[in-house]
Amino acid sequence: EAGVAQSPRYKIIEKRQSVAFWCNPISGHATLYWYQQILGQGPKLLIQFQNNGVVDDSQLPKDRFSAERLKGVDSTLKIQPAKLEDSAVYLCASRPGTTGVGEKLFFGSGTQLSVL
């Protein structure tokens, strides 16, 4: 079974530039999450999708971050304009969302963003 795919693996940009990350979840997984992991910290949820609808975006800095999940499959997270404090690893995760409570999340390898 193919895992959660993310690209690019690494990205270096200058502040005030824009950047986009892509995620393709495991086939059939209804729920998709974007997490931000700053160096030395645990991941923090940015946004959660159920199919192509947003379930929770309370922690997403909406003045600069946006995300979409068209057709309920792959998803794109965008930052515009980027700030120095956005330097982090952006993790995408998915889960079936259909097999009941206590489902584990499957994570991709992440995109490491450096804002200079």
Added chain:
Amino acid sequence: AQKITQTQPGMFVQEKEAVTLDCTYDTSDQSYGLFWYKQPSSGEMIFLIYQGSYDEQNATEGRYSLNFQKARKSANLVISASQLGDSAMYFCAMTELRGNTGKLIFGQGTTLQVKP
């Protein structure tokens, strides 16, 4: 609000010995789930073990066991017979089961180094 606390930033263990990684949590929910994930240097989050709040027995998965003490709100991970490949960052996480969003709240993590 839910909160996970991991008080050990770094741990060392000798190969083949057992090690316990501490995790305490705070929640007002009666129904919740607790997870442990491993994050090697490659960056991907790997699921290790799950414990539901209503599970009467401690969870075990191979060399991993979860020491669940509900009254003390602790969910420590025990790794038996440590291997060099166990060197990684370990995260404790929890989810509320009510609503079944699957959203995980993570702790700060513990870095484990296994010495030969």
